[in-house]
Amino acid sequence: PSALADPDTERRLRAAAARGGHTLYVPRGALWGCEDIARMDREGTLQALKVTMTKAPGSLRPQGWLRDRAEAAAAAAARTVLYEGPLRPLCPLVPNNVNTMAAAAVAAPRLGFDGVTACLVADPSVPDWHIVDVEVTAVAEGGRSLTVTSSRRNPAGPGAVTGSATRHSFWSSVQACTGHGGCVKLC
Numbered sequence: 539p540s541a542l543a544d545p546d547t548e549r550r551l552r553a554a555a556a557r558g559g560h561t562l563y564v565p566r567g568a569l570w571g572c573e574d575i576a577r578m579d580r581e582g583t584l585q586a587l588k589v590t591m592t593k594a595p596g597s598l599r600p601q602g603w604l605r606d607r608a609e610a611a612a613a614a615a616a617r618t619v620l621y622e623g624p625l626r627p628l629c630p631l632v633p634n635n636v637n638t639m640a641a642a643a644v645a646a647p648r649l650g651f652d653g654v655t656a657c658l659v660a661d662p663s664v665p666d667w668h669i670v671d672v673e674v675t676a677v678a679e680g681g682r683s684l685t686v687t688s689s690r691r692n693p694a695g696p697g698a699v700t701g702s703a704t705r706h707s708f709w710s711s712v713q714a715c716t717g718h719g720g721c722v723k724l725c
Contacts, residue, residue, distance in 0.1 A: 539564050539565065539567065539637045539638075539640035539641045539643075539644060540629040540630075540633040540636050540637050540639075540640040541633070541640075542564070542640060542643070542644060542651070543625065543626050543629030543630065543640060543643070543651045544630075545651075548651075551722075552722055555722060561722070562722045564641060564644045564722065565637075565641070566638075566641045566645075567637045567638045567641055568638040568668070568670050568690055568692055569589075569638045569641040569642055569645065569670070569672070570670070570672060570688045570690050571672060571674070571686070571688055572641060572642070572645040574674070574686070575587060575642065575645040575646050575672075575674060576645040576646070578646075578674070578676060579645065579646040579647060579648050579649070582648070582677070583676050583677050584646055584648065584649065584674070584675075584676065584677070585675045585676055585677045585678070585683065586649075586653075586655070586673075586674075586675040587642055587646050587649055587653070587654045587655065587672070587673070587674055587675075588654070588655040588656075588657065588672070588673040589625075589638065589639045589642050589654065589655070589656060589657070589670065589671070589672050589673075590656075590657040590658075590659060590669075590670070590671040590672075590673075591635065591636065591638065591639065591656075591657070591658055591659065591668070591669070591670055591671075592617075592659040592660075592661050592664060592667075592668070592669040592670075592671075593635065593659070593660065593661070593664070593667075593668050593669075593694075594660070594661065594662055594664055594665045594666075594667075594696065594697075595608055595611055595612035595660040595661075595662060596612070596665070596696060596697040597635070597668065597694060597696075597697055598620075598632060598635055598658075598660060599632060599634045599635060600620075600631055600632050600635075601630070601631050601632070601633075602630075602631050603631070604620060604621065604628075604631040604632060607620050607621075608620055608660055611660040612660065612662070615662050616662070617659060617660070617661040617662075617663065618659065618660045618661075619657060619658070619659050620658045620659065620660050621656065621657070621658045622655070622656070622657040622658075623655065623656065624651070624652050624653070624654070624655065624656070625639050625640070625642075625643055625651045625652075625654045625655070625656040626651035626652050628656045628658060629651070632658065635658070636656065636658065638670055639654065639656045642654050642672065644722065665696050666693060666694055666695065666696055667691050667692065667693060667694060668691075668692045668694045668700075669689065669690070669691050669692075670689070670690045670692070671687065671688070671689045671690075672686075672687070672688045672689075672690075673685070673686075673687050674686040674687075
């Protein structure tokens with residue numbers, strides 16, 4: 539999913555799916571609640587979406603300027619926010635680690651990669667877990683907004699990029715890949 543953060547790649551793949559009547563299947567990975575997020579986005583009721591991923595420093599595969607920051611966080615042995623901001627610029631820096639965030643941007647195309655807020659945290663106190671927190675905020679009605687927060691704790695081996703429960707999610711995605719011609723679909 540993080541490959542879709544490249545605007546040209548996303549545009550070309552979406553156009554090819556629409557033009558050919560084929561479906562572009564994007565695995566949701568560890569994204570909990572993606573159907574609800576997608577429904578809110580379609581209905582125009584999704585105001586904001588933030589995905590925070592917390593992993594041990596050894597589970598991160600950073601590139602570019604983020605590598606130095608991750609190495610400093612590992613040396614400090616303290617919980618460190620490595621990045622917080624729009625998702626798009628984060629994807630090429632840790633493409634192996636932020637696919638769940640990218641799935642959120644696909645689920646919410648009105649917000650997309652520029653409107654979804656990403657927060658990447660290195661935390662040595664979770665050496666065998668990958669934690670994904672999703673915060674959804676609806677458009678306010680009468681001065682108040684619906685908010686939903688979910689937290690997924692995925693067991694992971696020390697240094698693993700992907701948690702152990704993710705393989706079940708990917709298998710489920712493969713099984714869901716039929717009969718949706720001509721669109722982009724999270725599976």
